[in-house]
Amino acid sequence: MTRTEHLEATRILQHLFNASSFVGIDFGSGPNHHLLYFKRDGNESWLSIEGPWYVHSSGPSFNEDEQLHHLVGLRRERVRSVRLTEDNPNLELTFESGSVLFVNGYHEQYESWQAGDARPLGGEHFLLVAMPQGDLAVFAEDDV
Template sequence: MSTTEHEQATSILHHLFTASSFVGIDFGSGPNHHLLYFSRQGLESWISIEGPWHVHATQSTFDEGEQLEQLMRLRRERIHHVRLGDEHPHLELEFESGSLLFINGYQEHFECWQAGDARPLGGDAYLLVAMPQGELAVFADGDDE
């Protein structure tokens, strides 16, 4: 991903998620597929996770059930900081408690995550997709493509 793409994606992610609260989850077809919903002053955003993820917190484990419990403890908690990986689009959401949700951004053959601002899925003004091979697709209102 180019520096320009990284800067644009980081700006969009901050717009979508900084100071928003984690408000809900839908469970997908597999153990790593989840759809997370966020809200801030009437604005809704979402992240669809299709690959490995985990919550870093005190006494954190990598058992799926315990990780889901950790994630559910973050319900209604606000996001303090958003970070996008430099080389690959790994996504980190840091919550006010200090807990960190890490979403893997690299997979050889499949998309790892998508994020947008229209519910249930899609992008009204913004859609980001962590593509195979660590690429990132950014669709923003006003793009020529």
């Protein structure tokens, strides 16, 4: 991902998630597949996670049941900041409590995560996809 692509993707992710509240979750077919919903001022966004993820909070736990408990505990909490790493599209959402949702952006063969602004899955104005081997696809109708 070029520096310009990274900056554009970061601006879009900030637009989608900063100051939004985590409002719901749907569970996918596999242990790492979850669809998270966010809302701010009547606007909705979503994050589909298909790869490894975890919530950094008070204790370092990587047990799936405990991680889901931490994630559900973030319900209705607002996102304070969004970070996209430059080397691979790893995504970090930091919440008001200081908890951080980390989503791995690299997989050899599969998409790790997707984010957008239309339900169910899709992007009305924005769609980002963490592609296999660390690439990031950005689809944007207008500049943020």
